[in-house]
Amino acid sequence: MRNARTWIAALAFAALPAAAQQDYSKVEIKTTKLGATTYMMEGAGGNLGLSIGEDAVFLIDDQFAPLSQKITAAIAKLTDKPVKFILNTHWHFDHTGGNENFAGAGAILVAHENVRHRMSTEQFIEFLKMTEKPSPKGALPVVTFAGSVTFHLNGDEMRAMHVPRAHTDGDAIVHFVNTNVIHMGDVYFNGMYPFIDTSSGGTIQGTIAGCDRALAIANDQTKIIPGHGPLSNKAELKAYRDMLATVAERVGKLVAAGKTVEDVAAAKPTADLDEKWGKGFIKPEQFAQMVAHNILKNR
Numbered sequence: 001m002r003n004a005r006t007w008i009a010a011l012a013f014a015a016l017p018a019a020a021q022q023d024y025s026k027v028e029i030k031t032t033k034l035g036a037t038t039y040m041m042e043g044a045g046g047n048l049g050l051s052i053g054e055d056a057v058f059l060i061d062d063q064f065a066p067l068s069q070k071i072t073a074a075i076a077k078l079t080d081k082p083v084k085f086i087l088n089t090h091w092h093f094d095h096t097g098g099n100e101n102f103a104g105a106g107a108i109l110v111a112h113e114n115v116r117h118r119m120s121t122e123q124f125i126e127f128l129k130m131t132e133k134p135s136p137k138g139a140l141p142v143v144t145f146a147g148s149v150t151f152h153l154n155g156d157e158m159r160a161m162h163v164p165r166a167h168t169d170g171d172a173i174v175h176f177v178n179t180n181v182i183h184m185g186d187v188y189f190n191g192m193y194p195f196i197d198t199s200s201g202g203t204i205q206g207t208i209a210g211c212d213r214a215l216a217i218a219n220d221q222t223k224i225i226p227g228h229g230p231l232s233n234k235a236e237l238k239a240y241r242d243m244l245a246t247v248a249e250r251v252g253k254l255v256a257a258g259k260t261v262e263d264v265a266a267a268k269p270t271a272d273l274d275e276k277w278g279k280g281f282i283k284p285e286q287f288a289q290m291v292a293h294n295i296l297k298n299r
């Protein structure tokens with residue numbers, strides 16, 4: 001589990017209690033019912049989405065491998081059916097770490113084609129100075145899609161839609177049409193500056209566009225599951241989207257004026273936003289640098 005530990009140490013998710021970062025035995029899976037057949041589960045790593053009903057268990061993301069038994073036990077409290085489908089919102093290890101375990105137990109792994117591509121090859125995340133080895137075959141998605149794919153299960157429709165070059169180049173957001181829930185993956189970090197993985201093809205403009213895609217299908221009753229942070233809603237997602245647009249505009253102007261990444265950070269372009277958004281695992285200075293680097297690399 002070297003990769004998992006490296007990942008956790010590198011990211012040091014502030015959304016998690018410190019103990020949970022090192023010791024999976026302390027992690028508890030919290031289940032929240034969102035609709036007749038729809039649930040959110042929180043443990044360590046990316047938030048899970050679930051559809052459970054008469055047809056099959058559909059799961060969005062699966063956190064870290066050492067948590068597979070706990071996740072399975074939490075699902076078993078709701079149904080006696082096994083997990084039949086897992087949709088990965090993107091390739092990052094805190095969302096796909098349980099893939100091999102669940103696939104070994106019979107689940108079919110589904111993701112955007114770039115998720116399979118990145119998991120199949122060695123990856124280097126420059127911002128974290130971190131190398132991820134290729135995943136074993138058993139952890140790779142066996143069904144991939146380019147644009148979208150819909151699951152017709154449990155009296156609901158789960159539409160997974162690719163949002164291009166957002167948090168990575170393989171993100172999917174998932175709309176539970178009938179129960180009015182949207183899972184955003186890491187396109188949305190609720191209440192904090194996000195990590196945008198430039199090395200994996202992510203862009204701040206694509207992240208904003210991904211938020212807009214969700215805002216266009218959400219209403220005031222929609223329950224929105226972020227990749228990290230607590231359960232959310234349309235108004236909070238809109239505030240997050242507007243924060244991103246403000247930072248992108250400010251940093252874009254500095255970059256256009258010839259400022260370096262260091263200059264941009266020194267100018268503190270997020271100063272008035274930090275009280276609300278700067279207390280997550282990406283600190284204000286890091287976020288300014290990340291966005292400047294992202295805009296420089298993609299212009």
Ligand SMILES: [Zn+2]
Pocket residue numbers: 090092167186
């Ligand atoms: Zn991620």
